[in-house]
Amino acid sequence: MPARSPFESPRDAAAADVLRLVVAARRRLRTVATVRLVAIAAPAGVAAGAVLVTAGWAPAETPRVLGVLGAIAAAAWAAVRTPSLAVVARMLDARLGLRDRVAAALQLQFADGPIAALVARDAAARLASVRMTTVFPLAMGRMPAVAIALAVASMAWPTSSRVGTPEAAPRTASSDSGGTDDASSRTRRDSRRAATTAEPRASGRPATPQPAESRAADDRRDTTREAFAPAAASDRPQDAPPPVASPRGAPVNTAGTSQQTAAAPAAAAATGRTGRSGAGAGSTASGGLTAGAGGAAPGGVLASRGSEPAAPVVSGSFRVARANAEAALARDVIPPDYRDHVRAYFRALPTPSTGAGGTR
Amino acid sequence: MMQTPADIEAQAAIFREVFEHLRDEIGRVFVGQRSLVDHLLLCFFCQGHALIEGAPGLGKTVLVRTLGEALNLSFSRIQCTPDLMPADVTGTNLLAETPQGLREFSFRRGPIFANVVLADEINRATPRTQAAFLEALQERHVTVFGVTHPIEEPFAVFATQNPIEMEGTYPLPEAQLDRFFFKLTVQTPSVADLAEILARTTGTGAVRIAARHGAATVRAMTDVIKQVAVSPPALDRVLRIISATHPGAEEAPPIVRKYVQYGASPRAAQAMILAGKAMALLDGRYHVAAEDVAQVALPALNHRIIRNFHGEMEQVSTGAIVEGIVAATGGNG
Numbered sequence: 066m067p068a069r070s071p072f073e074s075p076r077d078a079a080a081a082d083v084l085r086l087v088v089a090a091r092r093r094l095r096t097v098a099t100v101r102l103v104a105i106a107a108p109a110g111v112a113a114g115a116v117l118v119t120a121g122w123a124p125a126e127t128p129r130v131l132g133v134l135g136a137i138a139a140a141a142w143a144a145v146r147t148p149s150l151a152v153v154a155r156m157l158d159a160r161l162g163l164r165d166r167v168a169a170a171l172q173l174q175f176a177d178g179p180i181a182a183l184v185a186r187d188a189a190a191r192l193a194s195v196r197m198t199t200v201f202p203l204a205m206g207r208m209p210a211v212a213i214a215l216a217v218a219s220m221a222w223p224t225s226s227r228v229g230t231p232e233a234a235p236r237t238a239s240s241d242s243g244g245t246d247d248a249s250s251r252t253r254r255d256s257r258r259a260a261t262t263a264e265p266r267a268s269g270r271p272a273t274p275q276p277a278e279s280r281a282a283d284d285r286r287d288t289t290r291e292a293f294a295p296a297a298a299s300d301r302p303q304d305a306p307p308p309v310a311s312p313r314g315a316p317v318n319t320a321g322t323s324q325q326t327a328a329a330p331a332a333a334a335a336t337g338r339t340g341r342s343g344a345g346a347g348s349t350a351s352g353g354l355t356a357g358a359g360g361a362a363p364g365g366v367l368a369s370r371g372s373e374p375a376a377p378v379v380s381g382s383f384r385v386a387r388a389n390a391e392a393a394l395a396r397d398v399i400p401p402d403y404r405d406h407v408r409a410y411f412r413a414l415p416t417p418s419t420g421a422g423g424t425r
Numbered sequence: 426m427m428q429t430p431a432d433i434e435a436q437a438a439i440f441r442e443v444f445e446h447l448r449d450e451i452g453r454v455f456v457g458q459r460s461l462v463d464h465l466l467l468c469f470f471c472q473g474h475a476l477i478e479g480a481p482g483l484g485k486t487v488l489v490r491t492l493g494e495a496l497n498l499s500f501s502r503i504q505c506t507p508d509l510m511p512a513d514v515t516g517t518n519l520l521a522e523t524p525q526g527l528r529e530f531s532f533r534r535g536p537i538f539a540n541v542v543l544a545d546e547i548n549r550a551t552p553r554t555q556a557a558f559l560e561a562l563q564e565r566h567v568t569v570f571g572v573t574h575p576i577e578e579p580f581a582v583f584a585t586q587n588p589i590e591m592e593g594t595y596p597l598p599e600a601q602l603d604r605f606f607f608k609l610t611v612q613t614p615s616v617a618d619l620a621e622i623l624a625r626t627t628g629t630g631a632v633r634i635a636a637r638h639g640a641a642t643v644r645a646m647t648d649v650i651k652q653v654a655v656s657p658p659a660l661d662r663v664l665r666i667i668s669a670t671h672p673g674a675e676e677a678p679p680i681v682r683k684y685v686q687y688g689a690s691p692r693a694a695q696a697m698i699l700a701g702k703a704m705a706l707l708d709g710r711y712h713v714a715a716e717d718v719a720q721v722a723l724p725a726l727n728h729r730i731i732r733n734f735h736g737e738m739e740q741v742s743t744g745a746i747v748e749g750i751v752a753a754t755g756g757n758g
Contacts, residue, residue, distance in 0.1 A: 155658055169656035169712035179430040180654050183711040186430070 079185035080174040086192045087154050087171055093197040094156070095147040097204075102139035104209035108216035110135030115219035128220065160200050163191055428652075436649040437706050440470070443496075443638055443646060444707060450495040454632050455488045456625070457618035464609055464700075464724050465492065465583075469541075471699040472647050473606020474562050474582040476547075476597075476728060480589055483611040484622075486543060489583045493541035496643060497636040498579065501539035505550035507593065511557030515567040516574075532569060537561045540579050540640060547584035548594040555601060558582065562604045579643040599687070599731060606696045607721075608728035653702035654712040660698075662715040665754045666722055667694045670730055678753035680746055684736030689729040696725040715755065723747050 114128030148156070154167040170188035173181035393399060444466055451462050468475045469492060477485050486502065493500030503514060516535030522528050536542065537558075547555065561567055562582055566575040584605070586597075602608075614622060625632070669676040670688030681688070701717035708717075726747045736746070 151657065158658070164708075164710065164714035164716060165656035165658045165712065166710070166714075168658050169654055169714075172657050173654055173712075176654075178652075179428050179433045180652050180711050182430045183433060184654055187711065 079182070079189040080170065082189040083167060083170040083185055083192060084150075084174055086189075086195070086197075087150050087157065087167060090157055090197050090201065091147060091150060091153040093201045094153060095143055097201055098146070099140050099143040100203060101205055101209060102143050103136045104205060105212045106135035106139035107132045108135075108209070108212035111216040112212070112219040115216070115222075119219070119222070128216075132216075157192070157195075157200065161191070161195060163188070166191055433649065433652065433711070436645060437709075437711070439642070440646045440649055440706055441709075443642060444470070446635075446637060447492065447495050450634050451488065451491045454491050454625075454634070455484050456621045457614055458612060461609055461611060462488070464607055464721070465489075467700045467703045467721070468607045468609075468724075469579070469581050470643065470646050470650060470703050471606060471696075472579060472581060473696060473699070474584070474604065476602070476605040476608045477583055477585045477611060478588050478608065479585070479611025480613065481587060483613065485583075485585045485611055486545065488611075489541060489543045491634055493539075494634040494636055496540075497639045498540035498643070500541045500543070501536035502543040502545060503536050504545045505547050505554065507549060507551055509550050509554050511554050512569075514554060514557045515561065515569060518570050530570070532572065532574060534574070535567070537567060537582075538574075538576055540577065540581070540643075542580075542582045544582055544584040546587060548586040548596055550595065552595050552598070555595065555597060558584075559601060559604065562601075577640070579640055579647065602728045603690050603692050605728060607700070607724035609724055610727075650699065650702045650706060653705050653710075655698060655702070656712045656714060658715040659701060659713040659718050662755060663694050663697050663701075663718050666697070666718070666726075666750055667691075669750045669754055670726060672733075676754065678749050680741070680749035684732055684739070684741045684746060685730055686733035686736075687731040689726050693725050693729045697721055700725065719751050719755070722751050726750070 110131035110133075111128040114123065114131035117123035117127050118125055150171060151168065154171045155165075157163065157167045158165050166184070166188040170185045173184050447466055448459075448462060451466075455462065465475060465477075465488065477489075479485055490500055490502070492498075503509070512535065514535050514537050516533050516538065518530040519533050520528055521531045544550075544558065547558070561576060565578070565580055566573050568574070586594075665676055667689050668674045669678060669681060670685065670693075671677060672682045672685045672688065674688070677685075677688075697718045698713065700721040701713040704717040704720065705711065705713045723744060727743050730743045730746055732741065732743065732746070735741075
C-alpha cells in the first residue's frame with residue numbers, strides 16, 4: 066500500500082477555497098467599479114450631449130448616444146483596470162485585518178510543505194464567513210451624484226427654456242442694459258430661430274416649418290418690445306428730467322413714469338397676454354422704471370407665467386411714478402417726449418390689415 | 426524526515442510555551458522592560474547575537490544569565506578589558522602530557538565555547554580582541570593554529586557596552602556592529618519598577634530559576650522559525666525599509682537624506698525577516714506579515730545606520746531615524 070502523502074486534501078482544499086474567494090472578491094471589485102464608473106460616465110455623456118445639442122452643434126440624439134458610449138467605455142475601463150489577484154488579496158487583508166494571511170496563502174497556493182498547508186488552512190478559515198458584498202460595498206461616492214445632477218440639469222434647462230420663457234433672461238439683460246443693443250438682440254433672435262429650425266433637420270426628421278403668422282407675431286413682439294424699451298441715457302431726450310432716487314435707492318426716471326402707467330396695460334393688451342409677452346412687458350417696465358433692477362419683480366411689474374395676469378405692483382418706485390403721472394394728468398400737462406413715446410408705441414402695434422406697425 | 430502540518434503545529438505550540446516560560450522566569454529576576462526581554466528572546470531563538478547598551482547596574486548581566494539558566498544551557502561571561510587577549514576568548518593550545526607519557530599540544534577551549542556568552546563591556550577590549558569575536562560571531566567556529574573548532578549550537582553572544590564612560594574604550598567598527606542581530610537598549614527603570622527591584626533584591630529570599638528544555642529544544646525551535654513563510658507584503662516592506670535607510674535611494678525620507686551617511690546592509694534585512702518569522706509563530710501564524718517586520722525594525726536597524734556629521738552634531742538618534750523610515754514606508758500597522 067503506498068504511503069499517504071502528508072500534504073493531502075486539507076492543503077489543497079483550503080488553498081482552492083482561498084483562491085475561489087479571492088477570485089470572487091476580484092469579481093465583486095470589478096462589479097463595484099463598473100457600476101460606479103458607469104454611474105459617472107453615462108450621465109456625464111448625457112450632459113455633454115445635452116450641452117452640444119443646446120449649443121446647436123449636435124443632433125438631438127447626441128445625449129443618448131454619448132450616454133451609451135460613456136457607459137460602454139466605463140465598463141471597458143473597469144474591466145481593464147481590475148486589480149490582480151495578488152492586489153485583491155492584499156485588499157482583503159487590509160479590510161479584514163487579516164495580517165497578510167490571504168496574500169501569503171495565495172502566494173503559497175502551489176507550494177508543497179506543511180507551512181503552505183497551514184497558511185492556506187488559516188486563511189480559508191478566516192475567509193469562510195466573509196461576505197464580499199460587506200467587504201466591498203457598492204459605495205458610489207459623490208461623483209456619480211454630481212454627474213447625474215449635471216445630466217438632469219443640462220437636460221432640463223433647454224426644456225424649461227423652450228416651454229417657459231426662452232427670451233426672458235436675455236431680454237431682461239438687454240433691458241437692464243438700457244435696451245440699446247438692438248442689433249445684438251436681433252442676432253440672438255435669428256440664431257435661436259436658426260437653431261430651432263436646424264435641429265429637426267439635423268436629426269433626420271422632416272423640419273416643421275414655423276407658421277408665417279407665428280414668425281410674424283414673433284417679429285412684431287420683438288419690434289414692439291424694442292420700440293417700447295426704455296431709453297438709455299444716450300437716448301434720453303435732452304429736455305427730459307433727470308432721474309431721482311427711488312425709495313429703494315434705485316434711480317427713478319421721472320420721465321418714464323407716465324410711460325410705465327400708460328405702457329404696461331397697453332403692452333399687455335398688444336401682446337395678447339401670453340406668458341412670454343407678460344415677461345417681456347414686465348422686464349421692459351422694470352427697465353424703464355428702475356435702472357439695473359434684475360428681473361421683473363424689483364422693477365415694479367411682476368412677470369406672469371402663462372396666461373396669468375400680472376401680479377399687483379407694490380414697489381415704491383411704481384407708486385412714485387404713478388403719483389407723478391396722476392399729477393401730470395390732473396394738470397393736463399403731458400411732456401412732448403411722452404407723447405412721442407405713446408405715439409411710437411401705437412405705431413408699433415400691429416394692425417390686422419398690414420400685419421405690421423401701423424400709423425395712428 | 427518530512428514534517429506534517431501537525432508536527433509544525435506541535436512545535437509552534439512548544440515554541441510559544443517555551444517563550445512564555447522564559448519570559449516568566451526572566452521576569453522574576455529582571456523587572457519590567459517587557460519589550461527588551463521579548464527582543465532578547467527573539468534574537469536568541471533566531472540564533473542571532475545582540476549588543477545590549479545600557480548604564481551600569483541596570484541588570485544586563487542578570488538578564489543574559491537568567492536566559493541561559495532557564496533553558497538549562499551553558500553560560501560563560503567574558504569581562505572585556507584592554508589587556509584581554511584573543512586567546513583568552515577563543516582558547517589556545519597548551520602543551521600537555523598524555524597518559525602514555527608523551528607531550529603534545531591540546532586545545533583548551535576558551536569561554537566563547539558556550540551556548541550563551543556574555544561579553545561584558547566589549548568596547549573596552551582592544552580591536553585585536555574584538556576581532557577575535559568576529560569569526561565566532563559570524564562563522565560559529567574558532568580557528569586556532571590552523572585547526573577549526575566548531576561551536577556547539579545553540580550559540581549566542583550578548584555583548585554589552587556602556588554608553589556613558591567612553592574614556593579608554595575602543596568603539597566597535599561598523600563591520601563588527603553589523604554582525605549583531607539586534608541592538609537593544611536597557612532603559613532606566615521607572616519608580617514602580619525600582620521599588621519592585623528593591624523589594625526583590627534586598628531581602629533574604631533568593632529567586633531560583635526553573636530550568637527546562639535544553640539545547641535540543643532550542644535547536645528545534647530555530648528550525649521551526651526558519652520554516653515560516655514570508656508573505657509578499659512583508660517582503661516588500663522589508664525591501665522598502667532597507668532601501669529607505671540609504672540616503673541616495675528614492676524611497677529615503679527627508680530625515681535619512683539629511684542625517685544618514687550609510688544605510689543598512691542585507692544582514693539587516695535577514696534579521697528583520699527572521700525575527701518577523703519568530704513573531705509570526707508567537708502570534709499563531711505561519712507566515713510573516715508586514716506588521717511583524719515593522720515591529721522589529723528598530724532593534725534590527727539601530728546599530729546599522731551610520732549618521733553623518735549633521736546627525737551627530739544635532740544629536741538626532743538612530744531610533745528617531747528608524748521611526749521616520751518605518752513611518753515613511755507604511756507605519757507600524
